[in-house]
Amino acid sequence: MNKPAKPAPKTQTLTGTPAEAKVGNPIIRWFTPQISLARVAIFRVFVYVFVIIDVLTISADVIPHGWTPDLYQPLWLARFLHIPPVSVLGAQILLAAIIVFSLLAAAGILQRISGWMVVITFGLWMFYTQGYGYVAHDHMALVIAVVVLPTVGIARFRDVGTTSAKAGWALRVVQISVVLTYFYSVVMKWIASGNIADWGNGAVIVWALMRRGAEWSKPFLEMPGLLIAGQWATLVFEFLSPIVLFLKGRWLYGAVVFFLLFHLMTYFALGIHFLPTVICWAAFLPLEKLIPKRFAASTR
Amino acid sequence: MDEKKRRLLTNRKPPADAAASAGSATAMKPKPMTKWSIMWRLGATAIALVILTCGQFLNTNDFFPLGSLTQYATAKDLDGEVNSTCIEAQFPGEDEPRRLGFNTATVGIERGDIESQLDRVIAHPELLQTLADSYERLHPDEPKPETMILCRNVTQLENGQSVGEPEHKILATWEVQ
Numbered sequence: 001m002n003k004p005a006k007p008a009p010k011t012q013t014l015t016g017t018p019a020e021a022k023v024g025n026p027i028i029r030w031f032t033p034q035i036s037l038a039r040v041a042i043f044r045v046f047v048y049v050f051v052i053i054d055v056l057t058i059s060a061d062v063i064p065h066g067w068t069p070d071l072y073q074p075l076w077l078a079r080f081l082h083i084p085p086v087s088v089l090g091a092q093i094l095l096a097a098i099i100v101f102s103l104l105a106a107a108g109i110l111q112r113i114s115g116w117m118v119v120i121t122f123g124l125w126m127f128y129t130q131g132y133g134y135v136a137h138d139h140m141a142l143v144i145a146v147v148v149l150p151t152v153g154i155a156r157f158r159d160v161g162t163t164s165a166k167a168g169w170a171l172r173v174v175q176i177s178v179v180l181t182y183f184y185s186v187v188m189k190w191i192a193s194g195n196i197a198d199w200g201n202g203a204v205i206v207w208a209l210m211r212r213g214a215e216w217s218k219p220f221l222e223m224p225g226l227l228i229a230g231q232w233a234t235l236v237f238e239f240l241s242p243i244v245l246f247l248k249g250r251w252l253y254g255a256v257v258f259f260l261l262f263h264l265m266t267y268f269a270l271g272i273h274f275l276p277t278v279i280c281w282a283a284f285l286p287l288e289k290l291i292p293k294r295f296a297a298s299t300r
Numbered sequence: 301m302d303e304k305k306r307r308l309l310t311n312r313k314p315p316a317d318a319a320a321s322a323g324s325a326t327a328m329k330p331k332p333m334t335k336w337s338i339m340w341r342l343g344a345t346a347i348a349l350v351i352l353t354c355g356q357f358l359n360t361n362d363f364f365p366l367g368s369l370t371q372y373a374t375a376k377d378l379d380g381e382v383n384s385t386c387i388e389a390q391f392p393g394e395d396e397p398r399r400l401g402f403n404t405a406t407v408g409i410e411r412g413d414i415e416s417q418l419d420r421v422i423a424h425p426e427l428l429q430t431l432a433d434s435y436e437r438l439h440p441d442e443p444k445p446e447t448m449i450l451c452r453n454v455t456q457l458e459n460g461q462s463v464g465e466p467e468h469k470i471l472a473t474w475e476v477q
Contacts, residue, residue, distance in 0.1 A: 031342060032333065061413075064404040067434045070427055071409060073417055076362040126365070132409060133416035135361035136371070143365035144348075151341075165333045169341045176345075180352065185369035187356050193375035203376040203460050210382045210455055210462065224378065224460025 033168035037159035038288035038296070040152050040167040041108060043174075044115075046287075047145050048106035050279045051122055054142070055098050058275065059129035063091040071132050078127040086128045094128075097121045105149075108156060115150030122146055137185070141177035142276035145283070148173050160288045160296035174283040175245055181277050182241035182259075189235070200232045208270050217269040237262070244284065256281050378460040384453045385415050385471070387431065389445035397449050400435065408434025414450070421450060421472060428474035448474045 055062070065072075066088030074083060086094075098121045104114035126143055130136065148170040155167060186196075193199040205227040209217055220227060237258070244255045260278060267273040333341075352366040361367035376382075387407055388397040402411035408431060414421055421427045428448040436444055450472040455462045 028338060028342065031345065032338060061404040061410060064408040064434065064438075067408045067437060068430045070430045071413065071417070075364045075367075077364070130361075130364050133413035134410060135364050135367055135416070136412075137361075137367070137369045138371075140365045140367075140369075166337070166341075169345075173345060173348075176349075181369060184352065184356050185371070185373065188359070188369045188373040189375075191356060191359060192370060192373040195375075198375035199373075201378070203378045203380065203382075203457055204372055204374075206378075206457065206460050207376045207382045208372060211384050221461065227460070 031169060031172055032165040033172065034163040034165050035168045035171060036286075036288040037152070037155040037162045037164050037167050038157055038291050039286065040149070040155040040164075040170065041157045041159065042287040042290055043145075043171065043282055044108070044149055044155070045106045046279055046282045047142070047149060048102040048118065050142070050276070051102045051118065051146065052099050054276060055095055055122070055125055059125065059139075061132075062086060062125055062128040063088060063095070065128055065132050066091045068132065073133055074131050075127060075135070078131055083124065083127055091128065094121055094125055098125060111154055112150055119147055119150060137181065138274045139276045140181050141174060141280035144177040145174045145280055156297075157291055158295055158297040160291050162297070171283045174280050178277060178280045178283065179241045179244055182238040186235055186238045196235065200235055201228055202231070203227075205230055208272075212270055212272075214269055214271065220269075252284060256284055378457060380457055382455040382457060382462070384455075384466075385411055385418065386451045386453055387411075387414075388449040388451055389432070389435065390447040390449065391443050391445055393443075397447070406435065406438065407431040408438065418471070425450070425472040425474045428472065429477060432474070432476040445476050448476060 066086050069085035069087075072085035074085075098118065101114050101117040101121060104110055105118050123143070123146075126139065130139070152164065152167045152170045155164070189199045190196045193202070203224070206221060206224060209221055209227075213221075241259075244252065244259075247255055259281060263272075263274045263278050348366060351363050355361075355363045355367045356369070359368050359370070361370065385402065387400050387402045389400055390397045400406050402414070404410055428450060432445050432448050449470055452469045452471055454467040454469060456464055456467075
């Protein structure tokens with residue numbers, strides 16, 4: 001995008017450093033695009049504010065899990081690190097720590113320390129919310145976002161015109177996690193069902209509506225044909241989701257809106273909001289445009 | 301100033317087009333990454349992708365956050381059954397067991413968590429004691445349950461539509477201590 005469209009050897013002679021010469025490789029360039037640091041600063045606000053909402057609502061089951069230590073089923077990483085079941089007091093302290101560090105990280109205060117502290121505290125929280133049997137896959141992109149954001153280093157709101165490849169890598173990784181949440185769920189449907197047509201022609205939505213459907217969506221149970229069509233449509237757009245990584249401009253915005261509307265629909269019909277993934281769709285957007293021009297740093 | 305010097309030294313044009321694409325009229329300062337910086341990032345991305353991919357094919361959630369994306373992945377038969385796990389408690393002086401909300405606010409744990417380790421709970425019904433304890437702590441003013449009953453409602457499907465009343469099955473019971 002913003003790299004000179006010249007062959008790699010020439011770039012090498014121009015820049016004179018071997019590190020920059022590497023950037024001539026199109027794959028590396030794709031993984032580490034130069035993006036505005038202000039975009040990271042704003043994305044950080046989205047992510048860390050959401051982390052607070054998450055621990056207080058969606059994954060608030062950690063404190064009650066303090067009462068049910070017998071049901072602890074630690075995940076691999078938690079077993080590897082010998083993380084014991086959570087106690088109620090431990091969960092409350094952890095909750096307070098997550099809120100404090102997330103607020104600091106969102107505001108860009110003590111950026112590196114606060115960012116890594118959120119990785120540790122929120123990571124532990126995730127082991128405790130997911131480590132009691134059920135593992136929700138809507139948290140994949142959010143957890144990865146929390147882990148990669150501190151690697152960017154210092155990013156300020158006024159750094160609208162300053163770009164960074166570290167920032168580019170972090171947001172690219174979040175984007176990849178978002179699309180793989182959909183793409184690999186098709187792979188998994190294929191693996192779990194043996195034949196993908198069985199899933200498409202099956203009764204998954206019927207099953208979901210019966211188990212947790214909203215009252216208004218119950219009449220759809222009378223229309224299995226429509227629900228089967230919905231299943232096939234889901235398979236198609238989930239399978240095609242990686243294309244979003246390569247879209248630009250209106251097509252990209254259109255795709256983001258499409259996925260958000262899909263989640264809105266499943267929320268109203270089934271109460272499945274997928275918000276931790278939804279919030280990470282922001283990694284696809286030029287968020288630095290939200291910074292008023294007068295706040296942007298002037299040319300140095 | 302430094303930026304200007306660097307540009308002169310490297311004979312590079314000011315990257316004005318990039319600044320414009322970043323939505324700003326101000327000058328930008330691309331920060332080059334060291335070779336190591338690029339290497340570990342690409343390496344970590346590759347390792348994470350391999351783990352995530354293995355997670356799918358091994359069908360395991362164990363590698364969270366890089367586990368399998370299994371939610372709603374299993375095909376359901378249009379003529380099959382829809383199972384829904386439930387929790388009930390027998391209270392003193394009541395004729396029939398009462399259905400409890402299967403959530404953290406009522407019994408300290410969500411239905412999905414128990415369903416994910418259902419075989420273990422059925423094999424070790426003493427685990428239901430934990431749910432009774434949680435219920436007592438969360439409802440200090442209400443009577444203590446005498447028996448906890450893990451149950452399942454089974455709805456039969458025919459051509460994707462339910463037929464008849466749901467069947468009620470008892471999976472495990474536990475005398476609360």
